[in-house]
Amino acid sequence: NAGVTQTPKFRILKIGQSMTLQCAQDMNHNYMYWYRQDPGMGLKLIYYSVGAGITDKGEVPNGYNVSRSTTEDFPLRLELAAPSQTSVYFCASSYDNEQFFGPGTRLTVL
Amino acid sequence: AQKITQTQPGMFVQEKEAVTLDCTYDTSDPSYGLFWYKQPSSGEMIFLIYQGSYDQQNATEGRYSLNFQKARKSANLVISASQLGDSAMYFCAMREGGNTGGFKTIFGAGTRLFVKA
Numbered sequence: 001n002a003g004v005t006q007t008p009k010f011r012i013l014k015i016g017q018s019m020t021l022q023c024a025q026d027m028n029h030n031y032m033y034w035y036r037q038d039p040g041m042g043l044k045l046i047y048y049s050v051g052a053g054i055t056d057k058g059e060v061p062n063g064y065n066v067s068r069s070t071t072e073d074f075p076l077r078l079e080l081a082a083p084s085q086t087s088v089y090f091c092a093s094s095y096d097n098e099q100f101f102g103p104g105t106r107l108t109v110l
Numbered sequence: 111a112q113k114i115t116q117t118q119p120g121m122f123v124q125e126k127e128a129v130t131l132d133c134t135y136d137t138s139d140p141s142y143g144l145f146w147y148k149q150p151s152s153g154e155m156i157f158l159i160y161q162g163s164y165d166q167q168n169a170t171e172g173r174y175s176l177n178f179q180k181a182r183k184s185a186n187l188v189i190s191a192s193q194l195g196d197s198a199m200y201f202c203a204m205r206e207g208g209n210t211g212g213f214k215t216i217f218g219a220g221t222r223l224f225v226k227a
Contacts, residue, residue: 033215042114042201042217043155058214090155097143097162099215101155 002026004102006091012108013081021076021105023091031094032074033058034066036087037104043090049074081109112137114204116218123192124226130177131187131221133202144185145203145215146176148196155201161185189223197225 007022025032030051035043035058045058049068063085065077074093078085086109092099113136123129135144146158161169161176169176177186185204189196199222205215 035217042116042219043203045214045216048214059216088153092155097145097160098157099145099155100157104153 004091004093004100006089006102006105008105009103010106012110013078014110015081015083017081018077018079019081021078021089021091021107023074023076023102024072025074025091025093025100026072027093027095027100028071029093029095029100030071032068033092033094033099034064034074034076035090035092036060036085037090038087046076046089078107083109085109112204112206112214112216114202114216114218116202116221118221119219120222120224122224122226123189125194126191128188128190129192129223131189131200131202131223133185133187133218135183135185135202135204137183137204137206139206141206143205144176144178145205146174146185146187147201147203147217149199149201149220151198158200159187192225194225194227197223199223 004025033048034046037043044060047066049055055066089105091102115134142163144161148156159171159174159176161178173190175188199220201220202218
């Protein structure tokens with residue numbers, strides 16, 4: 001099992017550019033999550049999904065979109081990148097109480 | 111509304127001693143779960159321990175135990191026999207809405223633990 005994988009590991013974007021952060025899990029988990037972690041801070045939930053075709057907003061959804069067409073994949077879309085979106089992004093999945101995290105994507109918006 | 115508070119930005123502990131990391135929470139939902147995660151300097155998030163709101167006993171996982179005081183709304187993490195490898199950031203988290211693995215989870219700001227040799 002690869003667990004939760006995220007691509008890319010690092011990315012630099014210019015203001016106004018768009019990109020998709022990829023997340024995939026091979027554990028057949030129904031629940032998937034996207035978090036962001038700003039320097040020295042805890043994680044904040046952006047979006048989550050309880051199954052294919054079902055997504056919902058977390059604490060900080062503005063500026064992001066998600067889709068969940070399959071159980072395995074949960075991409076996060078940034079449409080118009082802003083410097084405030086500079087952060088480390090973590091994807092996670094769960095079946096029961098433990099959330100399994102991916103290694104993170106470090107995004108810088110300049 | 112959900113809220114998680116970790117009041118200790120940093121903690122020092124001598125190797126082989128025990129340390130308690132504080133966490134208080136607020137929720138109006140009678141069904142919730144509490145978690146602790148470890149984040150080493152390498153950046154990955156490592157699950158440590160879970161406590162359900164209806165669990166009668168405090169959770170334990172090896173050297174980790176969760177001191178759950180429901181009336182005080184606290185869920186402190188106790189690490190026994192600290193090791194140098196325990197130096198990391200520790201996050202307390204809470205999930206409302208039952209014990210089914212999903213739903214919103216919020217995290218505290220974290221406590222950085224330094225273990226001294």
